[in-house]
Amino acid sequence: MQSLNKKQIIVIGAGPAGLMAAEHAISADISVDVYDAMPSVGRKFLLAGKSGMNLTHAEAHENLLSRYSDSSSQLEAALNAFPATVIRDWADSLGIPTFIGSSQRVFPIDMKAAPLLRAWLHRLRESGVKFHMRHKWQGWSEKGHVFHSPEGVKNVNADACIFAFGGASWRRLGSDGAWLTPFQNNQLSITPFEASNCGFELVWTDYFKQNFAGKPLTSVSASIVTESGLTQKRQGQFVISDTGVEGSLIYALSSQIREQIRNTGSCDLLIDLLPGRELERVQRELSSPRGSRSLSSHLRSKLGLHPIHTALVYECLESTQIQDVQQLALALKAMPLRLLRARPIDEAISSAGGLNWSELDEHFMLKKMPGHFCAGEMLNWDAPTGGYLLSACFATGAAGAQGAIKWIKQQG
Ligand SMILES: Cc1cc2nc3c(=O)[nH]c(=O)nc-3n(C[C@H](O)[C@H](O)[C@H](O)COP(=O)(O)OP(=O)(O)OC[C@H]3O[C@@H](n4cnc5c(N)ncnc54)[C@H](O)[C@@H]3O)c2cc1C
Incomplete structure (x- = not known):
């Protein structure tokens, strides 16, 4: 008592x-x-x-x-x-x-x-x-x-x-x-x-959404260059969603992404699809003759990339960039995703x-x-x-x- x-x-x-x-x-x-x-x-x-x-x-x-x-x-x-x-x-x-x-x-x-x-x-x-x-x-x-x-x-x-x-x-x-x-x-x-610890929205084409929403991109790194010129970089995985991107790699950068969107209206997230390989090596591999192979099988055999990576290439780059080995290699090391806004707070982890x-x-x-x-x-x-x-x-x-x-x- x-x-x-x-x-x-x-x-x-x-x-x-x-x-x-x-x-x-x-x-x-x-x-x-x-x-x-x-x-x-x-x-x-x-x-x-x-x-x-x-x-x-x-x-x-x-x-x-x-x-x-x-x-x-x-x-x-x-x-x-x-x-x-x-x-x-x-x-x-x-x-x-x-x-x-x-x-x-x-x-x-x-x-x-x-x-x-x-x-x-x-x-x-x-x-x-x-x-x-x-x-x-x-x-x-x-x-x-x-x-x-x-x-x-x-x-x-x-x-x-x-x-x-x-x-x-x-x-x-x-x-x-x-x-x-x-x-x-x-x-x-x-x-x-x-x-915070939330997904962010960007505009995907209907084709990309229908075929890749819910699919993960594993073993990649993501970076943003802050307004003061500092690069914030994290390694991990994220998931393509209907409305943009989500997952632990995105969450890890969410406060910096939020700040950049607040200050400039959007945030360019740069995805390195091949974090284990130097740019020069990627350029060398891409320069080897492709013959009659499709870009998808070329990327798979030379760099071990999967259909989702190739789809992202087509989703994010102009065809002139895809044709140009230097530009393609650069994009595989820093694929730009323009994030527009955070998903609603009600969906956020915190x-x-x-x-x-x-x-x-x-x-x-x-x-x-x-x-x-x-x-x-x-x-x-x-x-x-x-x-x-x-x-x-x-x-x-x-x-x-x-x-x-x-x-x-x-x-x-
Ligand atoms: C999907 C998801 C996964 C997560 N996974 C992890 C994880 O793996 N690891 C990790 O560290 N964190 C994780 N989190 C975050 C973690 O759950 C929260 O940070 C944590 O629960 C916050 O604890 P809290 O006690 O401060 O608040 P809460 O857990 O939100 O509890 C607050 C309580 O206050 C009560 N309350 C609110 N207002 C009133 C009121 N006016 N009167 C009376 N009662 C009120 C609510 O009913 C609630 O029970 C996750 C969150 C989500 C959504």
Whole structure:
């Protein structure tokens, strides 16, 4: 039974950030109540587990920190306290061992989220965390936090509150950004949400779309030249979609692509279809006599290229460029794809933007509203896929809870 003088923390948002906050808060012998608008917890977390849940990344910790670019310094202390090794130990403690994949990404052994979430919820409930589902936070009133629930409007007060509302993608899973208005009404500054780790649109011909949408281009590299003349390059794979391109290689460059589209209206992505071969070698191979062979079989026999590569050549180049060996070789090493816009935020894996760092102190507490803490994707940071998103959600959830515990203790 809860003792009468036990302090209480409420956590609003039962995604990975909120659940991690609840886990840390309950371990400090504080009463913890978790509220969420949805009928069940962790819906986005479960979706993330559908295509292979990537919990964190096993690269050197300094490299992991650098993935959060502009927000690395604000996230550093939280990530130092909750590095990949701790995430792996935590999953282990739930009976879910992890393994490191070939790209250094860390996955649960069965790649899924559901068994992990089940074990996690069981442990949280056993340790006393109480869950209140279908409770949508509306804002503050003089009576405390206001929720809409199946029983009507409820007012809730607590010694501290941790917000973990998530970002703004996949709104049907719960993170719909409705919290932005009450926050803005309280003079809390926000950077508008934008799609991140998302596909981008470009114009394909009907022929190309019909024949190649859904097909991957593997072992290629993609680069963009930024306005300051810097080349950003990544290697990997992407998928042709009906509307353009998507997949991990595109996601890895999504913040730079977004910025270039914002500044110039489009972004020229250069695809190297033969990253293992120097330009001179490609030119030499292409210069050998083709005889009566089609371009497709010439490209296949000389350079090991597939029909999708040849189709891309025809899709992106003028016939004069295709006839000219030098120009063709150059294009195979830097095929230009003009990206016009990001796919809608609702389809994105994550969102950039959110509550600005200037609103928070080093314990993730709102400076203007002491006793209120924030964690997870609702904060203004961005990172590529690869386990970095969940890593920062876990780490800020834990840090927000530590901040709330410290604050409650200070209040006596
Ligand atoms: C398809 C897909 C695949 C992904 N794969 C990976 C992956 O492999 N690795 C990785 O690191 N990341 C992955 N992600 C990203 C990761 O799932 C998110 O970054 C993470 O879930 C964000 O956690 P969060 O706790 O901040 O927010 P969320 O998980 O979005 O949870 C927020 C919670 O707050 C609740 N809420 C929102 N507003 C209110 C309100 N007003 N009142 C009450 N409750 C509210 C919501 O209902 C929700 O339950 C993937 C995402 C998607 C969409």
